[in-house]
Amino acid sequence: TFFSKRLTELEDESDDVYDYDKDVQTMRQDFCNLESKRIWESIAKDAQTIKAANGGSSLQPVISNNAAITTSADALTDIFVSKQEFIEVLRNKASSVDLKRTWPITSSMILIGASVGVITPAMPFVVEQMGLNASEYGLIVSAFGLARMLGNVPSAVAIEKWGRRPFMIHSLSLIALGVGGIGWASTFEELYLCRLMTGVGVSLLGGAATLMVTDISTPLNRASTMAPVMSGFTAGTALGPAMGGVMVDSIGLAPTFYLVGASYLGVAAVNRAVLSETQRRPMKFAWRKKPTEPVANADDTLSGAVQNAVGQWAPLLKQRSVQSIMVMNASYWLALAGAQMTIMPLILTDQAGLNLSATELGQVYMGMSLIQIVGNPVFAKFIDKIGKAPAIVTGCTLISLPMAAMPLCQDWMQLAGVCGLWACGSSMMSTAPLAYMSDKVAESERAQSIALLRTCGDMGFLVGASAIGALADWAGSLDHGMQTSAGLLLTATAWFGARQLIFVQPDTSRNPKGEKIDDNTKSP
Numbered sequence: 001t002f003f004s005k006r007l008t009e010l011e012d013e014s015d016d017v018y019d020y021d022k023d024v025q026t027m028r029q030d031f032c033n034l035e036s037k038r039i040w041e042s043i044a045k046d047a048q049t050i051k052a053a054n055g056g057s058s059l060q061p062v063i064s065n066n067a068a069i070t071t072s073a074d075a076l077t078d079i080f081v082s083k084q085e086f087i088e089v090l091r092n093k094a095s096s097v098d099l100k101r102t103w104p105i106t107s108s109m110i111l112i113g114a115s116v117g118v119i120t121p122a123m124p125f126v127v128e129q130m131g132l133n134a135s136e137y138g139l140i141v142s143a144f145g146l147a148r149m150l151g152n153v154p155s156a157v158a159i160e161k162w163g164r165r166p167f168m169i170h171s172l173s174l175i176a177l178g179v180g181g182i183g184w185a186s187t188f189e190e191l192y193l194c195r196l197m198t199g200v201g202v203s204l205l206g207g208a209a210t211l212m213v214t215d216i217s218t219p220l221n222r223a224s225t226m227a228p229v230m231s232g233f234t235a236g237t238a239l240g241p242a243m244g245g246v247m248v249d250s251i252g253l254a255p256t257f258y259l260v261g262a263s264y265l266g267v268a269a270v271n272r273a274v275l276s277e278t279q280r281r282p283m284k285f286a287w288r289k290k291p292t293e294p295v296a297n298a299d300d301t302l303s304g305a306v307q308n309a310v311g312q313w314a315p316l317l318k319q320r321s322v323q324s325i326m327v328m329n330a331s332y333w334l335a336l337a338g339a340q341m342t343i344m345p346l347i348l349t350d351q352a353g354l355n356l357s358a359t360e361l362g363q364v365y366m367g368m369s370l371i372q373i374v375g376n377p378v379f380a381k382f383i384d385k386i387g388k389a390p391a392i393v394t395g396c397t398l399i400s401l402p403m404a405a406m407p408l409c410q411d412w413m414q415l416a417g418v419c420g421l422w423a424c425g426s427s428m429m430s431t432a433p434l435a436y437m438s439d440k441v442a443e444s445e446r447a448q449s450i451a452l453l454r455t456c457g458d459m460g461f462l463v464g465a466s467a468i469g470a471l472a473d474w475a476g477s478l479d480h481g482m483q484t485s486a487g488l489l490l491t492a493t494a495w496f497g498a499r500q501l502i503f504v505q506p507d508t509s510r511n512p513k514g515e516k517i518d519d520n521t522k523s524p
Helices: 002-012 022-053 072-077 083-095 099-119 123-130 134-162 165-184 188-215 222-251 253-274 302-311 313-317 320-349 358-386 388-408 412-429 432-440 443-475 478-503
Strands: 504-506 516-518
Touching: 002 022, 022 083, 099 165, 099 188, 099 222, 099 253, 123 134, 123 188, 123 253, 123 320, 134 165, 134 188, 134 320, 134 443, 165 188, 165 253, 188 222, 188 432, 188 443, 222 253, 222 358, 222 432, 313 320, 313 443, 320 358, 320 388, 320 412, 320 432, 320 443, 320 478, 358 388, 358 412, 358 432, 388 412, 388 432, 388 478, 412 432, 432 443, 443 478
Parallel strands: none
Antiparallel strands: 504 516
16 A cells, blocks of 8 residues: 555656556556565565564564465565564664765765865965955955855756756866966956855856755754765865865965865866765656657746746745754854854964964864764764754854854963864764754755755855954954854854754653644654
8 A cells, every 4th residue: 555655646746647547557567566565575584683682583474374485585574563663773774874885976976075074274364365354355256155155056856857966077077177276366256256166166166066955855864964964075175174285385376275176186087986876866667658748848948947946045044943044043043153164264374373284284174074073973873862852052152152162272282272173063063064954854845955055155155254254354353253142143043042942842742752842844
């Protein structure tokens, strides 16, 4: 019965048609019977393995009166599995991480992270060389967010239409052009253009990588599946700043950007070799055929697809859980762009402060990234266990407190403690918002919900980098910009936590265990 219903759903995903005659009914019924038997054999085999591992005896077959069991396949088909054993098998399958499909994405993100990390310690010295102030530097940083924000919807549509793998490859060429161009740029306008180009490429790359991970994960293992990918990127960013600092000090600014731009082309070649497509396409069945007349579909054109995609945002934004994560994610990126990406490197390289060199600045970022590498898998299990919302509150609190304390650091020991706590919070926030959003929406809405989440984050990024930089210039103090970012993030965190307590309540009438249920979906 289940497979017959599921088969109808799968058929409806395709535009193919068929005549519902007796032969078609027979073929569909045979297909359901064979699939039921195949999957039941798999469940029975796993149930035997679990029971043996727990010290119990093997599951016993139920012998029918019709015939003796002669083959292992028949034996598995006739094995009795209790409801509890059945649930345990499914839970184990849904909770385990598919490392075979995760490692190619992870290895790709290691290389991308290294390329990103190399330019991190170089940017403050580009600002110094061009004579830019904090406000202008904030605009340069915000250009990246502006390009991502404008590119999120078209990139999500394109990734859904043509698949994930092509954009894990071709987007890197655009990033290579943008990063390499920074070495050539000599004016504010040229630098701004290069950052816009990089932002568009990252919008395509980030969307493809995120959807690849959600394709191969479930609500029970989503944070744990994202953790190796995020750890891979973080591992790359740990190695990159140390390399970048040494390269800037030894070969100069421009050659560093040229080499990093070329390295993105190398990563594109690696992705082409190791990555496979993860997007699920409509299934084809022998009893269905292509329609004689093509089906008109507005989504066949990019403009129509974009309009349809944006149209999906309105019903999503009516859900309280989606509203909450949108505001929280925008606030997080506002604070991060203003504090970590704009003010922090200027504070650390300020001659009146710690006055770090490019190599030393690279070591600071490398240390934070190393903490995230170790913390990502640990915190991912913590997130899957306690829930995404408590993890978001904890992570943002761990970021906002050291953010406020950073201007007070007088030596390396104080800086290490502040950056360590900051990195722990960032480790939680690397997976929790995406996992939270993916759990709240249907599979058909996932691409656009993630695009919406990223767009809100990019709006925060755009406003944070430019506004916090301008505030620091207006106040005449980088410290004011850093502490304002911390205050905004802590306020948003308190609001998000309060909203979770108010609108997510136990429903003991339908859920005896008292699990929390979202007030929109009424599902545990």
